[in-house]
Amino acid sequence: MSATAEKDQFTGLILLTGIDKPGITATLFETLAPFSLTVLDIEQVVIRERLILTLLIACNPAHSEAIDVDLEELAKTLDVDIATSFSSAPISSIAAKTGLVHAVLLSPKLLPSAVAHVAQTIRELGGNIESISRTASYPVTAIEFVISNADQKVLKASLARVAIDQGVDIAVQPGGLMRHARKLVLLDVDSTLIQQEVIELLANKAGVNAEVVKITDAAMRGELDFEQSLIARVALLSGLPEIAITQVQSEIALTPGARTLIRTLQRLGHTVCVVSGGFHNVIDPLLKELNITHYRANTLEIVEGKLTGKVVGPIIDRAAKAQALKDFAAIEKIKIDQTIAIGDGANDLDMIAMAGLGIAFNAKPAVKAAADSSVSAPYLDSVLYLLGIAREEIEEADSHS
Numbered sequence: 001m002s003a004t005a006e007k008d009q010f011t012g013l014i015l016l017t018g019i020d021k022p023g024i025t026a027t028l029f030e031t032l033a034p035f036s037l038t039v040l041d042i043e044q045v046v047i048r049e050r051l052i053l054t055l056l057i058a059c060n061p062a063h064s065e066a067i068d069v070d071l072e073e074l075a076k077t078l079d080v081d082i083a084t085s086f087s088s089a090p091i092s093s094i095a096a097k098t099g100l101v102h103a104v105l106l107s108p109k110l111l112p113s114a115v116a117h118v119a120q121t122i123r124e125l126g127g128n129i130e131s132i133s134r135t136a137s138y139p140v141t142a143i144e145f146v147i148s149n150a151d152q153k154v155l156k157a158s159l160a161r162v163a164i165d166q167g168v169d170i171a172v173q174p175g176g177l178m179r180h181a182r183k184l185v186l187l188d189v190d191s192t193l194i195q196q197e198v199i200e201l202l203a204n205k206a207g208v209n210a211e212v213v214k215i216t217d218a219a220m221r222g223e224l225d226f227e228q229s230l231i232a233r234v235a236l237l238s239g240l241p242e243i244a245i246t247q248v249q250s251e252i253a254l255t256p257g258a259r260t261l262i263r264t265l266q267r268l269g270h271t272v273c274v275v276s277g278g279f280h281n282v283i284d285p286l287l288k289e290l291n292i293t294h295y296r297a298n299t300l301e302i303v304e305g306k307l308t309g310k311v312v313g314p315i316i317d318r319a320a321k322a323q324a325l326k327d328f329a330a331i332e333k334i335k336i337d338q339t340i341a342i343g344d345g346a347n348d349l350d351m352i353a354m355a356g357l358g359i360a361f362n363a364k365p366a367v368k369a370a371a372d373s374s375v376s377a378p379y380l381d382s383v384l385y386l387l388g389i390a391r392e393e394i395e396e397a398d399s400h401s
Contacts, residue, residue: 008088011040012057012064014071018080020051028053031074035063043131051080061086097130100175101152103145103159104386107168108377110141114166121158122147135390139256140377142385146175156372163374171373171386173357179388182269184334186325186351188343189276189283189297192361192380195253198278199233202307205244208236219346221364226277226317226347234300238309242302245281252286257381262290264384264394267401271332275324277316277347294328296320322350342383343367359383 016028025044037059044053059067064086075082105118122129127150136142147155156172163170173179190197203212212233219229262272273294274287280297287295298316301308314320321343329339341348341355344363352358352371360371361380368374375382384394 014055016053201248235309257379260381318350
């Protein structure tokens with residue numbers, strides 16, 4: 001035998017299942033306490049009042065039979081099922097795994113076929129599912145897979161195809177300490193942070209909505225240059241009284257989950273920023289209310305109480321949005337790979353591509369195809385589940401605030 005040959009360790013795997021009630025875990029460990037053994041691993045979950053507990057121990061082979069006998073008696077006492085398996089295995093086989101990848105699956109109605117396709121794809125790529133857990137049950141179901149032996153980039157590309165075929169959303173991210181690092185999240189405004197398109201609300205006041213919508217749709221599909229389309233749309237607002245801005249501000253509705261997303265991220269120490277192809281004149285009060293300090297947008301020119309049909313200063317287009325991401329990250333001293341960009345249109349493509357995680361929110365097909373992940377449900381706080389933040393944790397924090 002080689003001097004460097006790995007030593008085996010004698011272990012016992014204990015599986016306990018049954019109706020959950022207080023004291024089961026304590027009684028199990030009290031039963032094991034008299035033996036000379038150490039705890040190597042443990043996992044416990046309760047689903048619909050049914051407890052599943054797995055425990056890995058290292059022990060003396062001579063004690064395995066006595067442990068079995070005591071556990072059989074315990075099973076009768078607690079009215080649960082306990083199964084055991086004792087064997088020798090290399091120490092490395094029970095060591096904590098590194099280089100893990102996290103895949104989060106989102107769906108408002110999760111079907112078995114979607115889970116099957118995710119699991120099959122992981123298997124075909126040589127990966128292994130180490131654990132599966134639910135992080136949300138409403139308004140969408142979120143399931144997180146922790147995967148070993150998988151290449152993140154290859155897995156991401158393969159699961160992106162599964163997401164399209166199965167009509168679900170999937171995000172793939174590396175595990176490790178940096179997953180919990182401080183993040184900078186940059187949000188688009190129109191049809192992302194808020195439910196409407198601000199320029200269309202203004203166009204309604206000016207009576208030119210049909211003309212503006214036609215130009216907006218073409219621009220969001222990437223068929224028109226954004227700067228030219230913005231100039232053309234704003235020109236249609238010429239002569240609109242300034243009071244219309246105040247009226248539009250009262251009509252703005254946040255996207256469901258927007259407040260929860262921002263409040264939770266800020267509570268955890270992350271930075272939330274905004275960049276918009278819309279207008280400071282309209283959105284600034286809302287952003288201040290949300291405690292957002294870094295934001296950029298266009299500015300409507302107003303002379304003698306009326307819109308002139310022009311914008312003041314540089315136009316916030318695709319390139320400017322990406323630059324805003326870079327600038328805000330530098331201000332906050334956050335690396336680009338720890339940034340998240342969320343948007344829905346062609347004007348968001350550059351910032352989505354630049355960010356460490358680009359998320360297409362209820363987006364056009366071209367944006368979904370370019371993004372790392374997408375959220376198709378109309379709930380902005382679903383983004384939190386992609387980051388591994390559980391719904392129960394969010395609600396508990398809110399209840400204590």
